[in-house]
Amino acid sequence: MQLAxxxxxxxDTLKTPFGARADCLGGTATYASTxxxxxxxxxxxxxxxxxxxxxxxxxxxSKADLAGLQRAKAKTFRWSGEYAYDxxxxxxxDTQLNALLEFSxxxxxxxxxxxxxxxGNTAPALQLRALKQFDAPRFVLLDTMNHWIENERDALLKAxxxxxxxxxxxxxxxxxFDTPNLxxxxxxxxxxxxxxxIIKKGEHGAxxxxxxVFAAPGYPLETVVDPTGSGDTFAGGLMGFLASVGAPAPKAxxxxxxxGSILASYNAEGFGLERLRxxxxxxxxxxYAAFQKLVEF
Amino acid sequence: MQLAxxxxxxxDTLKTPFGARADCLGGTATYASTxxxxxxxxxxxxxxxxxxxxxxxxxxxSKADLAGLQRAKAKTFRWSGEYAYDxxxxxxxDTQLNALLEFSxxxxxxxxxxxxxxxGNTAPALQLRALKQFDAPRFVLLDTMNHWIENERDALLKAxxxxxxxxxxxxxxxxxFDTPNLxxxxxxxxxxxxxxxIIKKGEHGAxxxxxxVFAAPGYPLETVVDPTGSGDTFAGGLMGFLASVGAPAPKAxxxxxxxGSILASYNAEGFGLERLRxxxxxxxxxxYAAFQKLVEF
Numbered sequence: 001m002q003l004a005x006x007x008x009x010x011x012d013t014l015k016t017p018f019g020a021r022a023d024c025l026g027g028t029a030t031y032a033s034t035x036x037x038x039x040x041x042x043x044x045x046x047x048x049x050x051x052x053x054x055x056x057x058x059x060x061x062s063k064a065d066l067a068g069l070q071r072a073k074a075k076t077f078r079w080s081g082e083y084a085y086d087x088x089x090x091x092x093x094d095t096q097l098n099a100l101l102e103f104s105x106x107x108x109x110x111x112x113x114x115x116x117x118x119x120g121n122t123a124p125a126l127q128l129r130a131l132k133q134f135d136a137p138r139f140v141l142l143d144t145m146n147h148w149i150e151n152e153r154d155a156l157l158k159a160x161x162x163x164x165x166x167x168x169x170x171x172x173x174x175x176x177f178d179t180p181n182l183x184x185x186x187x188x189x190x191x192x193x194x195x196x197x198i199i200k201k202g203e204h205g206a207x208x209x210x211x212x213v214f215a216a217p218g219y220p221l222e223t224v225v226d227p228t229g230s231g232d233t234f235a236g237g238l239m240g241f242l243a244s245v246g247a248p249a250p251k252a253x254x255x256x257x258x259x260g261s262i263l264a265s266y267n268a269e270g271f272g273l274e275r276l277r278x279x280x281x282x283x284x285x286x287x288y289a290a291f292q293k294l295v296e297f
Numbered sequence: 298m299q300l301a302x303x304x305x306x307x308x309d310t311l312k313t314p315f316g317a318r319a320d321c322l323g324g325t326a327t328y329a330s331t332x333x334x335x336x337x338x339x340x341x342x343x344x345x346x347x348x349x350x351x352x353x354x355x356x357x358x359s360k361a362d363l364a365g366l367q368r369a370k371a372k373t374f375r376w377s378g379e380y381a382y383d384x385x386x387x388x389x390x391d392t393q394l395n396a397l398l399e400f401s402x403x404x405x406x407x408x409x410x411x412x413x414x415x416x417g418n419t420a421p422a423l424q425l426r427a428l429k430q431f432d433a434p435r436f437v438l439l440d441t442m443n444h445w446i447e448n449e450r451d452a453l454l455k456a457x458x459x460x461x462x463x464x465x466x467x468x469x470x471x472x473x474f475d476t477p478n479l480x481x482x483x484x485x486x487x488x489x490x491x492x493x494x495i496i497k498k499g500e501h502g503a504x505x506x507x508x509x510v511f512a513a514p515g516y517p518l519e520t521v522v523d524p525t526g527s528g529d530t531f532a533g534g535l536m537g538f539l540a541s542v543g544a545p546a547p548k549a550x551x552x553x554x555x556x557g558s559i560l561a562s563y564n565a566e567g568f569g570l571e572r573l574r575x576x577x578x579x580x581x582x583x584x585y586a587a588f589q590k591l592v593e594f
Contacts, residue, residue, distance in 0.1 A: 215514030254594035297551035
C-alpha cells in the first residue's frame with residue numbers, strides 16, 4: 001500500500017441554501033479516500049460505531065483497505081452544520097464525538113511501510129501517535145483546524161515539525177502564525193520543518209509553497225451546492241496522486257494540487273458524496289484541461 | 298493618442314500599519330496613467346484645484362497628455378483613509394470633493410478619436426457624458442464602486458450597458474448582481490452588454506470573463522505597505538497594454554491583466570506612488586516571468 005489515511009468517518013447532517021440532508025456518510029477519511037482512490041487504493045485508519053451500516057462499509061471497501069478500521073461500542077461520530085448564503089464556512093450546529101472517544105489510532109502491521117501518509121485533522125497528539133507507528137514514510141501531510149490552534153497550540157507546532165507537508169486554510173494560517181500575510185505565515189510554517197506548505201483559500205484556490213510558489217486557482221463554479229468535505233477531497237486527491245507517482249517532486253506536487261482542486265470542485269457540486277462518487281476519470285481529464293486554459297496567458 | 302483616461306486626481310492622506318503619509322499625489326487618473334505609461338502615453342481627462350503644485354503637473358506631464366486637465370477654482374479633491382491589520386479595505390476617514398464639484402468631464406478635441414477609453418470610478422452619469430464625446434472608441438472599460446451601486450444603481454446599469462468592459466471588486470460584483478457567486482455575477486454583467494468582465498479579488502488576484510475564464514493569480518507579496526491605487530494601477534496597466542497592442546483580443550486581454558497585476562503588486566509595496574514611480578521595464582519583465590512560474594503545472 002502506497003498511502004495511509006488517518007481521519008474520521010462520520011454521519012453528517014447538512015443544510016445549505018440549496019437544501020438539506022440527514023446522516024450522510026462523511027468525515028475526513030471518507031472524502032480523502034474517495035479522492036485518493038482515483039490514483040491508488042489507500043488504507044484507512046479510522047473508527048466507526050456500532051450503528052455503522054454494512055452499505056457504507058461496502059462503499060468504503062470499494063475505495064480503500066479497511067484493515068485499520070476500528071469498531072467502537074459507541075455510535076458513529078456525528079457532525080451537523082449549516083452554510084449561509086455565501087457558502088464560505090459551515091456553522092457547526094452539533095458535534096457528537098461518540099466513537100471518536102474510543103479511537104486508538106492503531107496502525108495495522110500491513111500499513112506501516114506505507115511511503116505516503118495523510119494525517120487528517122484531529123488532535124495533534126493523536127496525529128503524532130499514529131505517525132510514530134509508521135516505519136519510515138517518505139512523505140507525510142498534516143491537516144489541522146482552528147480548534148487545535150486555539151486549544152493545543154504547542155502540541156500542534158510539535159506535530160507540524162515532525163511532518164513534510166502542512167495544509168490548512170487561510171484563516172488558520174493567519175491565526176497560527178499571528179500575521180495577516182500568507183507568505184509570512186507559510187515561511188513561518190516552513191521554518192518549523194515542512195518543505196511543503198499549502199494554504200487553502202476556498203473559492204480562491206490555494207497557495208502552495210514548495211521550492212517556489214504555485215498559485216493554484218479555484219475552479220470557477222456557477223453553482224456550489226455543498227462544500228462539505230472539499231478540503232479533505234483536495235488533500236486526498238493530492239496525496240493519492242503523489243502516492244501513484246511515487247515521489248513528491250515539485251512538478252508532481254503542482255499537478256497533484258490541480259487534481260485535488262478538480263476533485264474538490266466536483267465535490268462541491270453536490271450534497272455530501274453525491275457528486276464526487278459519480279465522477280469519472282474522463283470528468284477529471286476534462287477539468288484538468290479546463291484548469292490549463294484557466295491560467296494560460 | 299491611443300488611450301484616454303477619465304478619472305480623479307487627488308491629495309491622499311494615508312495610514313497603514315507600516316506608517317502614514319499626508320497629501321500624497323493620488324487619484325484614479327494618477328495611478329492609471331502612471332501604469333499605462335509603461336506601454337503608451339495616455340491622455341488624462343480630470344480636474345485639479347488652485348492649490349495643485351507645479352511639481353505634480355510636471356510629474357503627470359511626464360506620463361500623460363494633460364490637454365484634458367481642467368483647473369478649478371476650488372481646492373484639489375482630497376481623500377483620507379486608513380488600513381487595518383489585514384490591509385484588505387481602506388476605511389475612509391474623510392472626503393473633500395472640492396474641485397470635483399466643478400468637473401465638467403469635457404473631452405478635448407484631440408482626445409476624441411482615441412480607440413481605447415478608461416472610465417475610472419465616478420458618477421455613472423458623468424462617465425456616460427464623457428463617453429458620448431468620443432467618436433467611436435474601439436474598447437471602453439468602466440470601473441465603479443459600492444457608492445454608485447447603492448445610490449445610482451439604474452444609471453450605473455445603463456452605463457455598463459454602454460461599454461465593452463466592466464471592472465469591479467468581488468464585493469461590488471456580489472452587491473450589484475445580488476448573488477454570492479462570482480460566475481453568476483459576471484454572467485449577469487455580460488448580459489448587460491460588456492464582452493469583458495473583470496472581478497478583482499485583492500490579494501487573491503482577479504477573475505476575467507472574456508471568451509472563457511482566466512484566473513489571474515495575485516502576486517504573493519511578503520510585505521504590503523499600502524494598497525492605495527492598486528485597482529487603478531491594474532486597470533491602467535491593462536488598458537495601456539491593450540492600447541499599445543491595438544486590439545482587445547482574448548490573448549492580449551490575458552496578458553494585459555498580468556501586466557496590470559504586476560504593476561499593482563509593485564504599487565502595493567510602497568506608500569502612494571513611491572514604489573510604482575521607481576519601477577523599471579526590467580522590473581516588469583522580471584515579475585512577468587515570475588507570474589509564469591507562479592501558475593505553471
